[in-house]
Amino acid sequence: MSRLSRKKVLITFGRSFLALHLARLMGAAGHEVLISDSVHFPITRFSASVTKTFRTPRPRYEPVEWTHALADIVRDEGVDLVVTIHEGTEILANTIEKYPDLFPDSCTLFFSGFDVEARLENKYEFQSALARLGIPTLDFALVRSQKDLEAVDFDTFALKRVYSRGSQEVYKVRPGEFPSGLMFDPNNPWIAQEWAEGTNYCSYSVCHDGEVKAHAVYPVRYAIEGTSCLTFESVEHEGIDAWVRECVKAFNFTGQLGFDFVEVPDRGLFTVECNPRSTSGVLLFDPETNVDRAFFGVNDDVIAPQPGASKVLGPGMLMYGWRKSARKDKTLLQYLRDYRRTDGVISSRRDLGPSLALPLAMGNILAEATRYRVNIPEAFMHDHEWDGAED
Template sequence: MRGPNDPQHRMLVTTSRMPFAVDEIHKLGETGADVTAADTFAASPGSHSRGARRHIEVPAPTQRTEDFITAILDALDRYEITWLLPMFEEVFFLAAHRERLAAGRGDLELFFPSFDTLAKVHDKVTFAALCRDLGLPVAESITATSDDELVAAVGHWDSWFARAAFGRGGLDVATNAGPLAGETGVDEIHPTPDDPWLVQQYLTGVDRCSWSVVHHGEVVLHSCYEHPLAIDNRGGIVFESVDSPESLETARTVARELDWHGQLSFDYLKTDDGVHHMVECNPRPTAGCTVATADEFATALFDPGELVVVPAGRKKAIKAAVLRDVLKHPSHFRADVSAARGATGVYDQHRDHLPLLYSALSLQHVLHYREELGIDRNKREQLMAAQFFDVSWDGSAIA
């Protein structure tokens, strides 16, 4: 394989708004790759990183799939792209059209698995079944496909936690325990066979996540991290690497079983006995990439050798989100400062500060989201949901 500074590494990075996209774009540019950043709106923070040579605006894959694929095909040819690196659930739309993307482009690396492989781990119901088949720890669960089945399922345990099979980012959840208890009522949820919900016993413990770079079933770079601080008890905004042989073994087991090729991430619930219970799979990058160095990431992509595991103690933060939490909840000041102490920024990296500015300017996307879906401006989920509404996949057939 060629090194990271080879001019043939011409990258197209899609959904550049995501914090891990900002980080990976910065790292790729730092190590010499030619990066084209793409998203559905011009103010996407990652599109304005110094790591991107150029940026383009593309149609929304969720609402305008064919137009999105056409735009991607045009970008692949116009910029002579050799690597397509998706950052979020647009990967499903790309994978569904994999043959079109690959046709006549023998030097193009599509760094993501087939659609069927992606779908198997994205659906929480089939993912839980896969974990059981592989002997991985996963909480007992009941799948509800109707209102009556949901009521019966939540009555199975004194404390329960329910999630939509295709929900993401801490959205589409309900529980009667913990910090999110009662935020969503059972009467507000209406499962169907096409949109099932998974109900499990509520477990207490520490949330952990992992991220891996995988080549044809072999993990070459791995990190496991905790988030000492989360936004509204949902998505993490401070990330600290930890030692976790359990998460590495999990990543290797799943990657080898599915012959995974691409980036692969998992969420776990670590109970007091040290068991890492499987929660969900994110078939894409997550914040774990932020605690890897630029050289570690570039080597894992372009010149993988022996396995590299990110050591414990590295810390990154989305500082604007930390500030938001302090301003919104002044009583959190001491805890927030303690959680973020020693962390370097995701959006504000060395000589690369425009993503931080555009993270504020991109709030226009929240306004567009409100208009698109008519969401209540006071709903706590809105900032998270606004990240996803035009690049998410809900299990529906893709044309």
């Protein structure tokens, strides 16, 4: 059990498996867990770890109303800590800049100020910040037009929006072979980033005032189109550990933070992008780690997952993991073995509700896909996405 006294924690984006896992971690540590979401049946509401669920406006489309709704929950329920999941982090950080007195001082909003969150979220601004700090980067350039694209002076590169996420398009551009039909949005331009072959890793950290309080590293093995991880296995990597400590200190960061890395032979370690919010690395922490202490910043030593900890996103592996683009050089037989031997995120003998409610929860996502006319991976997060808007 945690040494903390019982706290009341509000976790947003309850449809997420990350919210479900964090709710279980907080519940196992003795805290009271509340959940919010804009859909009717977020999977986390069916967890025995959750005491109340609240339906809120959509943060992407009604950010002010959503922020007011969260503030009302905090005041009415006496919430001690708000943990935002996905890009609701940036939306809430942005909105409270304009309405700074909505939340009582007794409640901690677990993220950094909007200026830091926005700089880290913007893929181009993040790389520029690293360069100013003297941290080595892959070659990169801002692309606002076809002319900018054709002027990129390094060979093969990745092309993606400065505000985007793993479920969205990434182009691999070879010399002289530019993608056709590109749209250029002045509010969300593209970044061209050198394509480097190497070993890919992700990290996840819980931070307070520039210090890392909890930390996990995992290699990219199965991923939707090579970008959104489906399996997670804790590994040790001292180079990544040191890199993250340096970066967190430089930005004086508070909140949850993820990085995508590539380790290039004979060149070293580079950071591809930053996710200044909850990422799937939280799935590697089990109740025995007492990672709740990191969210409240009361631990001295860095909390890490148990050795060999592993998890798999079952529905995602069934839908995408078998595809060649997701499993890279692994055979279908290897895929089946890896799927069967890895602990699931949803199923739990101590908490059967989410497993039984999975068809209902997935129905939410299908409805969102139909409503917004997007694919299923994008529908999952669509009304919680943030693309740099400050209104």
